[in-house]
Amino acid sequence: MAVTLSAPSERLPLSTRLAFGAGDLGPAIATIIASFFQLYFLTTIAGLPPGLAGTILLIVKIWDAVNDPIIGWLTDKTQTRWGRRRPWLLFGAAPFGLLFFLQWVIPPFDVTGKFIYYLIIALLFDTAFTVVNVPYTALTPELTRDYDERTALNSYRFAFSIGGSLLGGILHQIIVGQFADQQTGYLVSGAVIGVLIALPFLWCFFGTRERYEPEPGSEELSLPDQIRYVFKNRPFLFVVGIYMFSWLAVQVTSSVLTFFIVFWLGSIPQFPHVSFGLTFNTVNDLIPVMLFAVQGSALVFLFVWSAVSRRIGKKAVYMIGSLIWIGVQAFLFFLQPEQIDLAIILGLIAGAGVATAYLIPWSMMPDIIELDELETGQRREGMFYGFMVFLQKMGLALGLFLVGQILQFSGFNENLQPGQQPESALLAIRLLIGPMPTLILISGMVLTAFYPITKASHAETLAKLALRRSERFDQAHSGRKVEG
Numbered sequence: 001m002a003v004t005l006s007a008p009s010e011r012l013p014l015s016t017r018l019a020f021g022a023g024d025l026g027p028a029i030a031t032i033i034a035s036f037f038q039l040y041f042l043t044t045i046a047g048l049p050p051g052l053a054g055t056i057l058l059i060v061k062i063w064d065a066v067n068d069p070i071i072g073w074l075t076d077k078t079q080t081r082w083g084r085r086r087p088w089l090l091f092g093a094a095p096f097g098l099l100f101f102l103q104w105v106i107p108p109f110d111v112t113g114k115f116i117y118y119l120i121i122a123l124l125f126d127t128a129f130t131v132v133n134v135p136y137t138a139l140t141p142e143l144t145r146d147y148d149e150r151t152a153l154n155s156y157r158f159a160f161s162i163g164g165s166l167l168g169g170i171l172h173q174i175i176v177g178q179f180a181d182q183q184t185g186y187l188v189s190g191a192v193i194g195v196l197i198a199l200p201f202l203w204c205f206f207g208t209r210e211r212y213e214p215e216p217g218s219e220e221l222s223l224p225d226q227i228r229y230v231f232k233n234r235p236f237l238f239v240v241g242i243y244m245f246s247w248l249a250v251q252v253t254s255s256v257l258t259f260f261i262v263f264w265l266g267s268i269p270q271f272p273h274v275s276f277g278l279t280f281n282t283v284n285d286l287i288p289v290m291l292f293a294v295q296g297s298a299l300v301f302l303f304v305w306s307a308v309s310r311r312i313g314k315k316a317v318y319m320i321g322s323l324i325w326i327g328v329q330a331f332l333f334f335l336q337p338e339q340i341d342l343a344i345i346l347g348l349i350a351g352a353g354v355a356t357a358y359l360i361p362w363s364m365m366p367d368i369i370e371l372d373e374l375e376t377g378q379r380r381e382g383m384f385y386g387f388m389v390f391l392q393k394m395g396l397a398l399g400l401f402l403v404g405q406i407l408q409f410s411g412f413n414e415n416l417q418p419g420q421q422p423e424s425a426l427l428a429i430r431l432l433i434g435p436m437p438t439l440i441l442i443s444g445m446v447l448t449a450f451y452p453i454t455k456a457s458h459a460e461t462l463a464k465l466a467l468r469r470s471e472r473f474d475q476a477h478s479g480r481k482v483e484g
Contacts (some may be wrong), residue, residue, distance in 0.1 A: 001300075003193075004085050008483050011144075012143055012153060014142055014383065015207060016207065016208055016209075017152075017153060018094060018145065018207070019151065019203055019204050019206070019207020019208050020140075020143065020156065020157060020204060020207070020208050021156035021157045021158060022160055022200040022203040022204050022207070023089065023139070023157075023160075023161040023200060023201060023203075023204030023279065024136070024157045024160050024161040025160045025161070025163070025164040025165065025197070025200040026093075026096065026097075026132070026164070026197035026198060026199075026200050027129065027132070027133050027136075027161075027164075027197075028160065028163075028164030028165050028168070028195060029164045029167060029197050030096075030100055030129070030163070030193075030197050031165075032164070032165040032168045032169050032295075032406060033158045033168050033172055033193065034167055035250075035251055035254035036169060036171065036252045036255070036257060036258050036287070036291065037258065037297070037312040038054055038057075038103070038252055038255075039054065039255050039259045039403060039404055040109075040185055040228050040259070041104065042118065043404075043414040044162065044414050045106070045182050045183060045186060046106050046112055046118070046282045047111065047113060047114065047414070048111060048115060048118070049111070049408060049414070050065055050403075050404040050408040050412060050414065051405055051408040052111070053118075053404050054401040054402070054403065054404020054405055054408075055345045055401065055404070056115065056118050056119050056122050057122065057401055057404075058398070058401040059119060059122075059123075060119075060122045060123055060126045061398070062101055063123055063126060064130070064390050065127060065472040067127055068129050068130050068134060068387065068390035069383060069387060069390070070376050071131060071134045072134050072138065072384070072385060072387070073086075074385045075088060075135045075138060076380055076383060083209070083210035084135070084210060085135035085136070085138050085139050085142070085210060085442075085471060086135070086139075086204075086205050086208065086210065086434065088131055088132060088134075088199040089132055089133040089135060089136060089202075089204055089205045090201070090202070090205045090457070092132040092201070093132060093198040093199070093201040093202060094198055095128045095131070096128040096129065096131070096132050096197065096201075097129045097194040097195055097196075097242065097269050098122050098393055099121065099125035099414075099438055100125060100190065100194045100197060101119045101191050101194035102124075102125070102190075102191075103118070103121050103125060103190065104123065104186045104187055104189065104190030105187060105190070106183055106187075107348055117278060117419075120386070128481040130400075132201055134385055136157045136201075136204065137223040137362075137385040137388060138385040139172075139210065139387075140153065140157075140327035140362070140365065140366055141366035141369045141370070142210050142240030143159055143208070143363070145288050147286070151411065152306055154306075154359055154362050154363045155302050155306040155359065157330050157362070158302050158355075158358040158362070159243030159299060159302055159303070159357055159429040160200075161358060162281070162295050162296075162298050162355075162358065163299060164304065165291075166291065166292060166295045166296060166299070169287075169288060169291040169292075169295070170288045170292065171189075171192070171193065171196075172189045172289065173225060173284075173287060173288040173407060173464070174288075175188055175192060176189055177284075178184070178437075182209045183189075186403070188310055197285070200401060208221075211415050216412045216466075228385065229376055229380075229387060230372075230380065230383050232385060233368060233372050233375075234452065235364075235368050235371060235419065235451065235452050235453050236366075236368045236372075236384065238447055238448075238450065238452070239361055239364050239365060239368060239388075239389070239451070240453045241443075241444070241447040242318070242360075242361050242364075242444050242447050242448050242451065243361035243362075243388065245363060245440050245441065245443045245447070246357035246441070246444050247357065247358075247446030248398060248440050249325075249329075249357070249437040249440040249441050249444070250354065250357055251398070252402060252403060252432060252436055252440070253329065253433060253437050254300060255403045255417075256403050256429060256433050257408070257433065257434040258287060259290040259403075259412075260262065260282065260429050260430070260432075261283060261286050261287055261420050261428065262283055262287075262330075262418055263421050263425070263429060264337060264429055264430060265286065265335075265339070265340060265343060266282075266283030266339050266418035266419070267285060267337050267418055267419050267421070268285075268337045268338065268419065269419070270337065270338060270340070270341055273340055273343060275340050275341050276341065276344065278425070283418060286340065289344060289395075290343065290344065290347050291367065293344050293347030293351065294348075294350050294351045294354060295351065295354075295464065296348075296351065297347070297348045297349070297350070297351020297352060297354075297355075298351035298352070298355040298358065299351075299355075299458070300351075301321075301351060301352045301355035301356075302355045302358065302359055303358055304352075304355075305321065305355055305356055305360075306359065307317075309359075309360075309363075313454065313455060314363060314364060315448055315449075315451055315454075317356055317359075317360060318356050319448060319449070320356075320449075321352060321353045321355060321356025321357070321360075322353060322356065322441050322444060322445050323352040323353075323445075324349065324350075324352050324443055325350060325353025325354060325356075325357075326353070326441050326442065327349075327353075328346050328349050328350040328353065329350070329434055329437045329438045329441065330435070330438045331346060331434075331435070332430075332433045332434045333430050333434025333435060334434075335429070361388075362388075362414075364451070364453065365384060365385065365388060366452065367453050367458045367461075368384065369384055370458070370461050370465060371453065371461050371463065372384070373465060374464055374465055374468075380403040402432075402436075406428050406431075406432060406438075407428060407429070409423065409428075410422075410424045410425045410427070410428035411424045411425050412425040412428070412429075413425070433467055
C-alpha cells in the first residue's frame with residue numbers, strides 16, 4: 001500500500017515530464033544499437049557463427065528471468081531519503097555505460113574464447129540494464145494517477161526513447177564510418193555511446209520526485225507470494241501478451257533489417273544510387289536513412305496517437321496502428337532490390353504502427369497496478385515493471401536468437417559479401433522481414449481485442465481507492481482524537 005505525500009494536482013510540470021522522459025534515453029540508445037548491429041557485429045566483425053551469437057542472447061534471458069523480478073522486488077523494499085527508485089538510477093548509471101562499451105571489444109581469442117567473453121559481458125550488462133531500467137519504469141504510476149495524463153507522460157518518455165534510437169543509430173554509423181577498420185570504429189563508438197547513455201539518468205534523478213512511500217505497518221509479502229499475486233492479475237496477463245508480441249515483432253524486424261538492406265537490397269550492383277535527393281555510395285549508407293525513416297515517423301506519431309487515444313481509447317489506437325504496421329511488413333517480403341525509393345517510403349509508413357508498440361502497452365501498466373492495489377492493498381510497481389523490462393529484453397534476445405538460428409540453418413555465410421549469399425539465405429531474410437512479424441502482430445491484436453480495462457473501469461477503480469484511503473484517514477484521525 002502507498003499513500004500520497006503531496007499531490008495538489010495530477011497534472012505534471014513540463015520540467016518533470018522532460019526529466020522523466022530523459023530516463024529512457026540511455027536504454028533506448030543501447031537497445032537500438034543492440035537490435036540493429038549486435039548480431040551483425042558478432043558475426044561479420046567479431047567472427048562468431050550466427051548460431052553461437054544468437055545463443056549468447058538466449059542464455060542471458062535465462063538469467064533475466066531471475067534478476068528482473070528480484071531487482072523490482074528490491075526497489076519496492078528500498079527506503080532512502082531519495083525515495084525507492086531514484087537511488088538505483090544514481091548508482092547504476094556508470095556500470096551501465098562501462099559494460100555497454102565492453103560489448104564492442106574484440107578479444108584476441110579463438111571462437112570458444114570469444115563466445116565465453118561475450119557471454120560474460122552480456123550477462124553483466126544485462127544486470128546493469130536491469131538495475132537502472134526497472135526502477136526507472138516503475139516511476140510512472142508514482143508521478144500521476146490520471147488516466148490520460150499517463151498516456152501523455154509516456155509520450156514524453158517514448159519521444160526521448162525514439163529520439164535516442166535515432167541519435168544512437170545515426171551516431172553509431174557516423175563514428176564507424178570515420179574508420180577504415182570497422183573493428184576500430186565499433187570500439188570508438190562503444191566508448192562514446194557508453195558515456196552518452198549513462199548521463200541522462202542523472203537528469204532523471206535530479207529532475208523528478210517520488211510521490212508515494214510505503215504505508216507504515218502494511219503487510220509484507222515474500223518474493224514468491226509477490227510473483228504469485230502479480231500473475232493472478234488477469235489484465236496484466238493480457239498486457240504481458242500484447243507487449244511481448246509487439247516487442248518481438250519490433251526486435252525480429254530490427255535485428256534482420258541490417259541483413260535485409262546489406263544482403264538483399266545490396267544484392268545487385270546499383271550503387272552509387274540517388275533517392276529523394278540523397279546519394280548512397282554504398283548499401284551501408286542506406287542503413288541510417290532507413291532507421292531515421294522508421295524512428296522519425298514513430299516519434300511524430302507518438303504525439304498523434306496520444307491525442308487520438310483520448311478520444312477513442314488505447315485499445316482502438318493499438319488496433320489501428322497494428323493494421324498499418326502489418327500492411328508494411330507483409331509488403332516487405334515482395335520488395336525487390338532495385339526498389340530503394342519504395343523501401344524508404346515503407347519505412348516512413350511503418351513508423352506510424354511502431355509508435356503504438358512503444359506507447360500503448362506501457363500506458364496500460366499503471367492502470368493495472370492500481371487494480372492490483374485495490375485487490376491486494378499493496379503497490380508493487382517494482383514487481384510489475386520488473387516483469388515488463390524482462391519481457392522487453394526477452395523480446396530483444398528471442399528476436400536475435402531466432403534470426404541467428406534461422407540464418408545459420410538457411411546457409412548464411414558471414415564471410416560472403418552482398419550478391420554472394422545462397423538463395424536459401426536470401427529467402428530466409430525476406431521471410432524474417434515480412435511474414436514472421438506479420439503473424440506475431442496479428443497475435444497481439446487478438447489479445448488487445450479482449451483486454452478488459454477501459455477508461456470507465458479505471459475511473460471506478462480510482463474512486464474505490466480514494467474512498468478506501470478516505471475511510472482509513474478518518475479512522476486514524478478519530479483514533480487520535482480519542483487518545484487525546
